[in-house]
Amino acid sequence: MLQTTRQYTRTALMAAEVVLKEMAVDSFIMFTIVIQPLIIALLGLWMLRDRPDAAIYVVVGSGMSGLWSSMVFISGNSINAERWTGTLEMLVAMPTPLYVVTAGRNLAHVMQSLLSMIAAYAVASLFMGYALDIDHPLLFIPSLFFTVVAFISFGLIMAPIFILSPAVDQFKNGLEFPIFVLCGFLFPIALLPEWTTPFSYLLTPYWAARALHESAHGGGDVGVVLASWAILLLSTVIYVAVSRRLFRVILRRVREDGTLGLA
Amino acid sequence: MSIAIEVQNLRRVYRASTSILGREKKEIVAVSDVSFDIKQGELFGLLGPNGAGKTTTVKMLATLLIPTSGTATIAGYDVVHQAQKVRESIGFIFGGERGLYWRLSGEDNLRYFASLYRLDPSEAKKRIPYLIELVGLKGRENEKIEGYSRGMKQRLHIARTLLHDPDILFLDEPTIGLDPVGARELRSIVRDLQSEKKTILLTTHYMFEADALCDRIGVIKHGEIVALDTPQNLKQGVQDLSVIEMEVYGIGSEVLDKLRAQPHVDSVSLEDREQKQALVIQSSHGSEIVQDVINNLNGYRVERVVVREPTLEDAYVRLVGG
Amino acid sequence: MQRTTTQTGLLYTIISNLRMFYEGSRLSYIALFHWLRPSTYLASKIIMPLNQILFFTFLGEFSGQNTRDFYVIGNAVQMAAISGIYGVTMSIGGDRWAGTLPYLFGAPSSRLVMFLGRAFFHILDGAVGVIFGLVLGVLVLGLDLSQADPLLLLLAIIAATISSSGLGLLLGSVSLVTVNVWFFNNTLYFLLLLFSGANIARDDMPAWMVAVGDILPLTRSIEAARRVAAGGSFDDISGLLTVEVLLGLFYASFGFTFFRWIEFQARRRGTIDRM
Ligand SMILES: Nc1ncnc2c1ncn2[C@@H]1O[C@H](COP(=O)(O)OP(=O)(O)OP(=O)(O)O)[C@@H](O)[C@H]1O
Numbered sequence: 001m002l003q004t005t006r007q008y009t010r011t012a013l014m015a016a017e018v019v020l021k022e023m024a025v026d027s028f029i030m031f032t033i034v035i036q037p038l039i040i041a042l043l044g045l046w047m048l049r050d051r052p053d054a055a056i057y058v059v060v061g062s063g064m065s066g067l068w069s070s071m072v073f074i075s076g077n078s079i080n081a082e083r084w085t086g087t088l089e090m091l092v093a094m095p096t097p098l099y100v101v102t103a104g105r106n107l108a109h110v111m112q113s114l115l116s117m118i119a120a121y122a123v124a125s126l127f128m129g130y131a132l133d134i135d136h137p138l139l140f141i142p143s144l145f146f147t148v149v150a151f152i153s154f155g156l157i158m159a160p161i162f163i164l165s166p167a168v169d170q171f172k173n174g175l176e177f178p179i180f181v182l183c184g185f186l187f188p189i190a191l192l193p194e195w196t197t198p199f200s201y202l203l204t205p206y207w208a209a210r211a212l213h214e215s216a217h218g219g220g221d222v223g224v225v226l227a228s229w230a231i232l233l234l235s236t237v238i239y240v241a242v243s244r245r246l247f248r249v250i251l252r253r254v255r256e257d258g259t260l261g262l263a
Numbered sequence: 264m265s266i267a268i269e270v271q272n273l274r275r276v277y278r279a280s281t282s283i284l285g286r287e288k289k290e291i292v293a294v295s296d297v298s299f300d301i302k303q304g305e306l307f308g309l310l311g312p313n314g315a316g317k318t319t320t321v322k323m324l325a326t327l328l329i330p331t332s333g334t335a336t337i338a339g340y341d342v343v344h345q346a347q348k349v350r351e352s353i354g355f356i357f358g359g360e361r362g363l364y365w366r367l368s369g370e371d372n373l374r375y376f377a378s379l380y381r382l383d384p385s386e387a388k389k390r391i392p393y394l395i396e397l398v399g400l401k402g403r404e405n406e407k408i409e410g411y412s413r414g415m416k417q418r419l420h421i422a423r424t425l426l427h428d429p430d431i432l433f434l435d436e437p438t439i440g441l442d443p444v445g446a447r448e449l450r451s452i453v454r455d456l457q458s459e460k461k462t463i464l465l466t467t468h469y470m471f472e473a474d475a476l477c478d479r480i481g482v483i484k485h486g487e488i489v490a491l492d493t494p495q496n497l498k499q500g501v502q503d504l505s506v507i508e509m510e511v512y513g514i515g516s517e518v519l520d521k522l523r524a525q526p527h528v529d530s531v532s533l534e535d536r537e538q539k540q541a542l543v544i545q546s547s548h549g550s551e552i553v554q555d556v557i558n559n560l561n562g563y564r565v566e567r568v569v570v571r572e573p574t575l576e577d578a579y580v581r582l583v584g585g
Numbered sequence: 586m587q588r589t590t591t592q593t594g595l596l597y598t599i600i601s602n603l604r605m606f607y608e609g610s611r612l613s614y615i616a617l618f619h620w621l622r623p624s625t626y627l628a629s630k631i632i633m634p635l636n637q638i639l640f641f642t643f644l645g646e647f648s649g650q651n652t653r654d655f656y657v658i659g660n661a662v663q664m665a666a667i668s669g670i671y672g673v674t675m676s677i678g679g680d681r682w683a684g685t686l687p688y689l690f691g692a693p694s695s696r697l698v699m700f701l702g703r704a705f706f707h708i709l710d711g712a713v714g715v716i717f718g719l720v721l722g723v724l725v726l727g728l729d730l731s732q733a734d735p736l737l738l739l740l741a742i743i744a745a746t747i748s749s750s751g752l753g754l755l756l757g758s759v760s761l762v763t764v765n766v767w768f769f770n771n772t773l774y775f776l777l778l779l780f781s782g783a784n785i786a787r788d789d790m791p792a793w794m795v796a797v798g799d800i801l802p803l804t805r806s807i808e809a810a811r812r813v814a815a816g817g818s819f820d821d822i823s824g825l826l827t828v829e830v831l832l833g834l835f836y837a838s839f840g841f842t843f844f845r846w847i848e849f850q851a852r853r854r855g856t857i858d859r860m
Pocket residue numbers: 258259262263277278279291292293294311312313314315316317318319320
């Protein structure tokens with residue numbers, strides 16, 4: 001049991017390494033995790049210039065947008081890329097379960113997409129001279145950690161769906177901006193009509209953004225932050241549990257349909 | 264000797280969409296009813312024309328496809344219900360270059376797959392250089408795969424599939440696209456594996472390869488096994504035949520039809536080689552009909568007429584129809 | 586050669602050019618349609634654009650810099666660039682992916698006509714996209730168009746789609762020689778959000794940003810649409826729209842020249858098949 005865990009951890013880390021080596025200089029990834037969030041950050045910085053805490057708010061918010069875009073586009077694309085190159089089929093027939101590999105790959109994608117936040121931070125502080133203080137670092141860092149964990153496990157839900165059919169690809173364009181709107185990355189959801197609030201509450205990225213904003217420049221309300229952590233953790237647990245089932249069902253399904261490789 | 268692979272009434276149907284919109288589904292019976300056993304340490308060849316269902320069979324055995332019906336066990340484990348156990352005991356190659364990480368080096372590919380095959384890093388450290396040497400990639404292992412030739416990628420696949428030293432191997436057209444020297448080297452690796460008492464299921468389109476390597480051969484056609492025996496016995500089945508080969512020039516299909524209509528002619532095939540053509544005729548009357556054939560080729564240039572014993576290829580051609 | 590063209594020859598030329606135009610637009614429409622299967626259409630052409638409008642409008646509202654209508658109109662007109670940039674590029678670059686480029690270069694009929702034909706449906710499609718955006722604005726975001734003359738608004742919308750399709754034709758030509766088309770397209774699209782005045786009033790921009798906006802499509806049509814919404818007349822926008830269309834034509838002709846140059850190079854070096 002312990003040995004298996006060690007082995008799986010090692011394999012997952014190696015999968016992460018493979019992702020980073022494979023995708024190091026991909027222009028699509030550069031756009032998704034650097035250019036787009038950075039342009040959003042510049043727009044945000046300019047538009048919110050009259051607000052005192054604008055800079056750190058925008059850095060966190062645009063960073064979240066990069067994290068989410070990467071989730072939608074890069075995780076999905078990387079599955080399809082493996083389908084084209086024939087390695088997806090290989091992975092399925094390996095003795096290591098696919099969710100272990102996927103977790104490692106998601107780790108790489110999520111860590112990589114933290115670059116959005118870092119780039120926005122660098123631009124705002126170095127080039128535009130904003131003072132960027134994080135008000136409550138002791139709350140912020142765990143918030144970031146729980147966010148990363150929640151995103152990685154959400155990726156475990158996305159991956160099997162992308163494995164099921166390359167056609168899912170068509171929908172991903174429609175998954176990006178709605179989350180930006182509903183999750184309060186760059187403006188409070190109080191601006192939205194009231195009936196949308198329950199939807200925001202159901203979305204994990206909303207709580208991630210909430211914890212990060214609250215600890216970076218909000219009041220640092222410990223209650224709010226702790227509650228957000230609890231929800232992030234709960235989501236993580238749910239995602240992991242659901243994904244195990246989903247992987248089982250979908251891997252069986254693709255072996256029945258013969259849609260793993262290219263026909 | 265115990266049975267390593269047991270296949271019973273295996274059947275696999277694909278549902279493919281025929282229209283762009285994917286509304287109409289068509290059923291393709293890729294494997295209709297296949298049964299065979301492979302003994303431990305045996306090298307079993309699966310031969311058959313394109314689309315006969317070889318790859319589909321192998322994929323079902325390698326746990327990549329679930330059979331529509333029928334059962335298969337590998338080392339005693341069921342390929343559907345004990346897929347995990349099966350995966351630990353097998354290695355597989357699907358001929359060609361796909362299935363590798365192109366932007367990684369050969370060695371990094373092996374390191375990754377070693378970990379997927381659950382090898383300990385210390386084990387992998389010893390095994391990888393050994394395998395790189397074995398498949399003749401020494402000195403190139405640190406280059407990225409994208410710069411490898413086709414043959415190099417196929418060798419890397421061989422190394423990959425031997426990482427966890429599996430007892431059972433599925434080799435689907437391992438020599439496809441290799442140059443003659445590369446193919447010969449690969450066959451010698453397969454022979455070594457054979458002498459290590461690995462159980463091997465090999466598919467190939469090269470009859471001499473099958474003849475030279477296989478202990479037994481199953482011939483599959485339209486998803487069904489039409490013959491299953493040792494290469495010797497399969498050839499025995501066509502002992503009554505002789506094969507007439509001649510070099511001819513400028514022959515068209517109407518001449519072939521005329522030849523096919525001749526008494527005692529079993530099959531006729533024509534192959535283009537440079538400017539000339541090779542005409543191959545199978546007949547149970549051997550040299551007796553040579554004169555008849557030549558008479559029928561009146562007006563065409565005919566050279567180098569040879570009457571020879573049948574080979575495995577002739578047996579194969581008779582079985583699958585040529 | 587042209588001198589000897591007889592009456593029937595001229596008619597023939599016109600008809601064959603019309604056919605070419607039709608063929609070009611039909612092909613790009615099919616490509617478009619393929620791209621836009623109902624689910625993709627829903628995701629890429631309705632959900633994404635509308636949410637993009639929502640996102641930037643709420644961001645703008647949060648900033649309190651301008652009225653809500655300012656952002657709704659700016660971002661709705663920006664939707665023209667989705668068809669203009671992505672759609673047109675795809676219908677030109679698509680030949681490369683489909684391997685039909687050699688046939689295209691080999692075709693004897695007027696390349697310009699075919700080239701423009703490829704943009705035609707995207708201009709229509711883009712206009713529809715902007716109208717969707719404005720309807721959303723009115724229904725959900727309380728956009729006030731009561732002062733607006735619908736015809737003038739339509740003119741502004743068409744100008745926006747023409748100018749962004751012009752840029753798309755240029756990008757499409759560039760896409761024939763680069764592998765990073767999507768990187769350029771995406772980046773450009775997002776830069777438009779920054780420079781066109783959709784989200785930042787041009788009065789607030791530093792001079793260099795204004796200058797960049799001046800040479801980009803959309804800037805003037807966004808301004809024109811805002812004027813129309815405020816009750817402006819034809820005279821208020823005619824100047825803006827003329828320049829906007831000319832800008833589009835400039836990009837298109839630049840793209841066409843580039844296209845011809847690539848064709849020439851490819852023929853000279855015999856590299857057409859390899860493109
Ligand atoms: N994923 C799939 N979906 C639909 N049909 C398929 C699929 N894979 C294979 N087939 C069909 O099943 C039949 C058997 O294919 P298979 O690949 O098993 O043949 P094969 O014997 O390996 O042929 P070859 O010698 O060409 O490799 C063919 O008709 C093929 O078109």
